[in-house]
Amino acid sequence: MALLEVSNLHTSYGAIKALRGITFQVERGQVVSLIGANGAGKSTTLNSISGLLKPSSGKVLFNGRDITGWRADRVTGLGLVQVPEGRLVIANMSVEENLWMGAYPRKDRAGIQADLNDIFARFPRLAERRTQKAGSLSGGEQQMLAVGRALMVQPTLLMLDEPSMGLAPLLVNEIFHIIAEIKDRGIPILLVEQNARKALQIADYGYVIERGTIAYEGPAEQLQQNPKIISAYLG
Amino acid sequence: MNITQQVVNAIWLGGVYSLFALGYALVFSILGVLNLAHSAVFMWGAFIGLVMVTQFSFSVWLAIPVAMLGAGLIGVLLDAVAFAPLRRRNAPRIAQLISSIGAAILLVNIAQLIFGTQPERFPLGSIPTDTIEGLPFRITPIQIIILLVSVALMALLQYMVIRTRAGQAMRAVAFNQRVASLLGVNVSGIFRMTFFLAGALAGAAGVLYGLAYNSMTPFMGDQVALKGLTVIVLGGMGNIQGAVVGGFVVAALEVFSIANGGSNYRDAFVFTLLFLILLFRPQGLVGQKEHTRA
Ligand SMILES: Nc1ncnc2c1ncn2[C@@H]1O[C@H](COP(=O)(O)OP(=O)(O)OP(=O)(O)O)[C@@H](O)[C@H]1O
Ligand SMILES: [Mg+2]
Numbered sequence: 312m313a314l315l316e317v318s319n320l321h322t323s324y325g326a327i328k329a330l331r332g333i334t335f336q337v338e339r340g341q342v343v344s345l346i347g348a349n350g351a352g353k354s355t356t357l358n359s360i361s362g363l364l365k366p367s368s369g370k371v372l373f374n375g376r377d378i379t380g381w382r383a384d385r386v387t388g389l390g391l392v393q394v395p396e397g398r399l400v401i402a403n404m405s406v407e408e409n410l411w412m413g414a415y416p417r418k419d420r421a422g423i424q425a426d427l428n429d430i431f432a433r434f435p436r437l438a439e440r441r442t443q444k445a446g447s448l449s450g451g452e453q454q455m456l457a458v459g460r461a462l463m464v465q466p467t468l469l470m471l472d473e474p475s476m477g478l479a480p481l482l483v484n485e486i487f488h489i490i491a492e493i494k495d496r497g498i499p500i501l502l503v504e505q506n507a508r509k510a511l512q513i514a515d516y517g518y519v520i521e522r523g524t525i526a527y528e529g530p531a532e533q534l535q536q537n538p539k540i541i542s543a544y545l546g
Numbered sequence: 547m548n549i550t551q552q553v554v555n556a557i558w559l560g561g562v563y564s565l566f567a568l569g570y571a572l573v574f575s576i577l578g579v580l581n582l583a584h585s586a587v588f589m590w591g592a593f594i595g596l597v598m599v600t601q602f603s604f605s606v607w608l609a610i611p612v613a614m615l616g617a618g619l620i621g622v623l624l625d626a627v628a629f630a631p632l633r634r635r636n637a638p639r640i641a642q643l644i645s646s647i648g649a650a651i652l653l654v655n656i657a658q659l660i661f662g663t664q665p666e667r668f669p670l671g672s673i674p675t676d677t678i679e680g681l682p683f684r685i686t687p688i689q690i691i692i693l694l695v696s697v698a699l700m701a702l703l704q705y706m707v708i709r710t711r712a713g714q715a716m717r718a719v720a721f722n723q724r725v726a727s728l729l730g731v732n733v734s735g736i737f738r739m740t741f742f743l744a745g746a747l748a749g750a751a752g753v754l755y756g757l758a759y760n761s762m763t764p765f766m767g768d769q770v771a772l773k774g775l776t777v778i779v780l781g782g783m784g785n786i787q788g789a790v791v792g793g794f795v796v797a798a799l800e801v802f803s804i805a806n807g808g809s810n811y812r813d814a815f816v817f818t819l820l821f822l823i824l825l826f827r828p829q830g831l832v833g834q835k836e837h838t839r840a
Contacts, residue, residue: 363724383727392728399725401718412718415711416730464730 312375314339314468314499320369322359329355331523337468342500344510344531346544347520353503354396356520357470361393362386388416390467394474398457402446406437409445409456413463423463430459451482458489469493470501487513507544511535519544551683552805556798558689561696562758564793566751566770567777568703568786569744575720575784576740579639582646583624584748585767585774586653591617591749592756592766593661599672606673606757610695613753614746621745622738624649657764665761673757692754699750700790703743707786716740720784776820782830
């Protein structure tokens with residue numbers, strides 16, 4: 312049984328059908344990338360899993376448990392953690408307060424403190440800005456904070472929505488480096504990206520969304536060889 | 547009346563105003579909506595306290611927490627009836643504002659049915675009213691109680707919001723509900739908690755105000771409703787420290803206008819202040835525009 316099994320998911324915004332039967336899986340220990348053009352339905356897919364949106368039909372199984380339509384806070388409580396598009400750190404809280412906020416579902420103070428130190432060790436830029444308000448960080452720093460905050464939950468599965476969006480090339484590389492590191496720690500990742508090349512390089516398996524359905528899928532190396540995908544997404 | 551006396555009066559009255567206005571500020575900071583039924587909850591707090599003293603012979607010390615609990619629960623009920631259904635339908639904020647006006651009218655009408663419209667009083671002897679001797683100004687034990695209780699509650703609230711897990715969750719919800727829910731915060735639960743806290747603070751303020759003036763009617767909320775609004779406009783709407791500071795400023799203005807022969811115009815002074823702030827400093831005196839980088 313896969314860690315995350317999404318089957319035939321439909322989600323609408325009023326009359327607009329954004330998802331028309333999305334089916335895919337994430338296996339334990341894997342990085343799975345969802346790629347697709349603007350407006351294809353990538354964010355809608357993540358939001359329908361995390362509980363920000365209620366799917367109109369279909370099923371989401373996490374660890375074998377049916378979590379379709381669950382409230383977002385309960386989904387996070389299970390360790391299925393989404394870093395939303397646009398980072399969204401809490402601007403008027405300090406870097407450290409944001410990280411503590413990430414550990415909100417946890418009760419083990421000592422463990423939280425240990426993880427906090429660990430995050431600061433891995434993200435020295437955040438450590439230097441520990442007491443600074445998150446709203447005053449640069450875009451790249453905010454993205455690191457958003458990822459660090461999600462790690463504070465000790466996620467069973469991490470869902471990242473366009474972590475490289477709007478970042479300078481150097482920072483894009485840094486973010487993908489961080490994603491690789493998280494993968495090495497054994498945390499599975501569902502990665503949504505418009506940077507299809509990098510997303511497929513780092514992934515074990517990939518899916519391509521077009522107009523609310525899965526158009527292609529396969530092991531990441533195979534997708535990278537597929538002429539149609541090369542011309543549409545990697546060209 | 548000397549200046550020390552006026553300062554003393556402004557301080558204890560300011561405590562009550564701050565306490566009352568904090569409820570407006572709390573709800574506004576989380577929902578971005580003015581709860582115009584807040585003054586009706588204040589009135590209910592005063593009457594619950596009164597009933598505890600007159601019917602159940604509670605001491606004032608015991609009546610205050612009971613009134614806070616009762617008013618807090620009325621706050622939760624208010625959320626469930628007047629706000630939550632509209633939130634679920636994504637109704638515009640103006641609809642929630644109007645809904646809160648309706649709830650205020652209902653709460654006042656129910657109080658009229660139960661308590662009548664004649665002014666009610668705390669029985670003689672239930673509160674110490676003799677002036678404390680040997681001080682250069684007049685102050686009664688009840689005024690000291692008012693100041694102590696309001697300062698203690700404000701300190702408690704500040705501690706809660708800054709230091710506790712629930713307070714962090716409130717701040718996260720105030721910033722962005724979707725983000726808060728992704729962080730594992732039960733947003734509806736935080737709304738309920740906020741309405742409970744706001745109601746409890748209004749309840750405490752109601753009892754203290756009732757004790758100070760010892761004349762309570764179902765319409766007593768009207769006396770503080772617009773002052774409370776002035777306080778939070780002054781303090782910067784959803785700003786907690788701003789509400790505390792604003793409460794003392796408005797009380798000082800009122801006390802000094804009375805002392806200088808303007809007792810008939812005291813409310814006019816307050817509303818002139820409201821008007822001037824809205825005109826020249828709409829973000830409030832202590833408020834500042836949030837500056838964030840994308
Ligand atoms: N709040 C909304 N209301 C109405 N329609 C929406 C809303 N959000 C998204 N849509 C529509 O749903 C479709 C899928 O949008 P979605 O945000 O999931 O795309 P995406 O793949 O994440 O795109 P991007 O790469 O630009 O982030 C689009 O046609 C979009 O216009
Ligand atoms: Mg998107």
